[in-house]
Amino acid sequence: MHHKQEILEKLTGIQSSRKSYYRELNLVVDEMKKKNRQLEVINCLTKIKIDADWSEVSAYLAEQLSRLIPFDLFALTLVEGTSLSAYVAKRNGADWRVRTLTQSLKRGESVSTSALDRLFQTEHPGCHVTSVALQSRLNKPFGFITLLHQKQPQDDGEHLLLFQQIAEHVGVSVENILLFKDVSEKVQIEARLIQSAKLAAIGEMAAGVAHELNSPLTAILGNVQLLLRETHTEPQRQMLQDVFQCSVRCKKIIQNLLTFSRQEEYQFERLFINDLVEVVLGLIGYQLTVSGICITKRLADEPLAVWGSRHQIEQIIINLLLNARDALHGASSPEIVITTFRQETDDGVYVGMSVRDNGAGIDAEHLPQIFHPFFTTKEQTKGTGLGLSVSLGIAESHGGTLTAESVRGEYSTFTLLLPIYTDEESADESETGASR
Numbered sequence: 001m002h003h004k005q006e007i008l009e010k011l012t013g014i015q016s017s018r019k020s021y022y023r024e025l026n027l028v029v030d031e032m033k034k035k036n037r038q039l040e041v042i043n044c045l046t047k048i049k050i051d052a053d054w055s056e057v058s059a060y061l062a063e064q065l066s067r068l069i070p071f072d073l074f075a076l077t078l079v080e081g082t083s084l085s086a087y088v089a090k091r092n093g094a095d096w097r098v099r100t101l102t103q104s105l106k107r108g109e110s111v112s113t114s115a116l117d118r119l120f121q122t123e124h125p126g127c128h129v130t131s132v133a134l135q136s137r138l139n140k141p142f143g144f145i146t147l148l149h150q151k152q153p154q155d156d157g158e159h160l161l162l163f164q165q166i167a168e169h170v171g172v173s174v175e176n177i178l179l180f181k182d183v184s185e186k187v188q189i190e191a192r193l194i195q196s197a198k199l200a201a202i203g204e205m206a207a208g209v210a211h212e213l214n215s216p217l218t219a220i221l222g223n224v225q226l227l228l229r230e231t232h233t234e235p236q237r238q239m240l241q242d243v244f245q246c247s248v249r250c251k252k253i254i255q256n257l258l259t260f261s262r263q264e265e266y267q268f269e270r271l272f273i274n275d276l277v278e279v280v281l282g283l284i285g286y287q288l289t290v291s292g293i294c295i296t297k298r299l300a301d302e303p304l305a306v307w308g309s310r311h312q313i314e315q316i317i318i319n320l321l322l323n324a325r326d327a328l329h330g331a332s333s334p335e336i337v338i339t340t341f342r343q344e345t346d347d348g349v350y351v352g353m354s355v356r357d358n359g360a361g362i363d364a365e366h367l368p369q370i371f372h373p374f375f376t377t378k379e380q381t382k383g384t385g386l387g388l389s390v391s392l393g394i395a396e397s398h399g400g401t402l403t404a405e406s407v408r409g410e411y412s413t414f415t416l417l418l419p420i421y422t423d424e425e426s427a428d429e430s431e432t433g434a435s436r
Contacts, residue, residue, distance in 0.1 A: 045064060068166075073148035079111055277338055306398070333358070348419060356411060361406045398419070
């Protein structure tokens with residue numbers, strides 16, 4: 001009876017129809033699951049934090065896309081002005097590690113997907129690269145998303161089509177972040193301009209107060225000197241000597257403050273870098289030491305001279321020391337190392353001065369921006385973002401440079417290089433002046 005039933009099922013095709021039905025049903029269910037997963041990922045792409053930095057955005061996009069498309073590296077590339085920044089994400093265990101690639105562009109230069117693919121193939125030889133442009137609401141490309149495969153991907157075109165569809169949603173989210181950052185930057189610039197105006201007013205008041213303090217200090221110094229001439233007993237003489245030394249220190253600080261606050265045309269002269277460092281430390285060194293910071297000086301033995309404005313170069317040194325002080329907030333063993341040296345390059349011989357601290361350091365993505373006007377990572381009440389940009393401008397106006405090197409959580413080093421001023425140049429100028 002069982003044998004007859006089996007023959008009947010084979011003849012009528014009931015069993016084969018049942019298998020075909022379940023096979024098709026499973027295919028439909030799998031397709032629905034895949035579509036639901038795609039919709040879930042697209043929904044997640046609309047929930048990118050609007051205040052996230054680009055490294056976080058790149059890691060988030062890579063995590064979501066990895067749920068749908070296989071790849072080895074993911075990159076989010078943005079074109080802003082004359083710079084191209086690519087944030088390349090690579091899986092590191094359960095997380096994504098992101099590194100930043102930057103490239104300068106010529107003014108008005110456009111970037112195509114093929115040019116971007118060639119850039120990534122140069123950075124990652126042997127990788128197969130697929131890039132899709134991100135379009136703004138005005139249909140203008142402002143960035144790209146890129147997948148990199150170490151081996152040739154086996155794909156029938158479905159993944160590429162899905163990647164292109166996802167790029168439309170990513171473009172909307174990234175453009176919203178750009179708009180948010182643009183509005184936030186304008187608000188911050190306005191606030192910093194107000195803050196800089198306040199600082200300028202404080203500077204004027206400080207100059208006025210310094211002038212007012214000079215008169216009573218002069219009287220104190222004169223009277224103390226007269227008393228010292230007439231007093232020969234201890235401990236009265238020692239007490240008068242302490243008053244005299246403290247008054248001299250106050251007068252020197254006021255004099256440096258007045259010099260620093262002048263807004264006249266700066267005069268260039270021959271200056272020795274070691275002397276400038278000592279003058280600045282006389283002005284703000286006490287502030288640094290009472291903050292618990294150890295100051296280490298490694299000054300060159302030879303006299304290194306530059307041709308420049310005393311007040312402007314002192315301003316650079318002050319800005320670098322104050323930045324180092326702020327970076328050391330909360331450090332266990334805060335230290336600032338000031339070094340002066342001679343450096344020979346292909347462009348000539350320079351006088352160098354570096355300020356190194358073992359403080360918080362600077363994030364790699366922020367390092368290229370620290371010399372931009374009004375850019376700061378400090379709290380609003382602790383910085384205007386003008387110090388380093390002003391310092392760089394001064395260095396360049398003297399024919400020099402100002403560079404930064406930093407590792408987050410370890411150290412920061414700022415190095416000032418100015419053309420060396422030699423005895424031969426001094427003699428030439430003297431002869432030129434005499435012939436006139």
